[in-house]
Amino acid sequence: MNKRTLLFAALCLAIGSAVLQADAQTGGVKVKIPFNFMFGDKTYPAGEYEFSAAKDTVFVEDSQGTRLAMSMANHVTGRSAGKNGRVIFECYLDQCFLSQIWTPDQDNGRQMLRSRMENRIATQQTGKYMALLGTSSRQ
Numbered sequence: 001m002n003k004r005t006l007l008f009a010a011l012c013l014a015i016g017s018a019v020l021q022a023d024a025q026t027g028g029v030k031v032k033i034p035f036n037f038m039f040g041d042k043t044y045p046a047g048e049y050e051f052s053a054a055k056d057t058v059f060v061e062d063s064q065g066t067r068l069a070m071s072m073a074n075h076v077t078g079r080s081a082g083k084n085g086r087v088i089f090e091c092y093l094d095q096c097f098l099s100q101i102w103t104p105d106q107d108n109g110r111q112m113l114r115s116r117m118e119n120r121i122a123t124q125q126t127g128k129y130m131a132l133l134g135t136s137s138r139q
Helices: 002-024 116-124
Strands: 025-033 037-039 042-044 047-054 057-062 067-077 086-092 095-102 108-112 128-133 136-138
Touching: 025 086, 025 128, 037 067, 047 095, 057 095, 086 116
Parallel strands: 037 095
Antiparallel strands: 025 047, 025 136, 037 042, 047 057, 057 067, 067 108, 086 095, 086 128, 095 108
């Protein structure tokens, strides 16, 4: 009886772990960004990046797959991300800030928390949203 209980507990733990891992990762969206942008308190140059999310965290990788940064984000719903996903920036005169990521084939996305710098600029100027469609998705 003790072996059966232990085997059953291990099986439940394995299934639960697999379900949590599948739910935690929402895939990624690769985007070619034609302008410099802010993520957190750092400026990144124009180029190709991949954005992914796990629970309440957004990750940024460069075109070689090196993780550059991560930040907390809120869960948002209400749009379909489409086949390749999209990345949305909030831009003010000469600075664009990562605002949202929508990973492929998902009906939810992640809304970035505003940095202190973006909050300061937003009190002085009205931002405009710019959406970039993903070029391909991570499988």
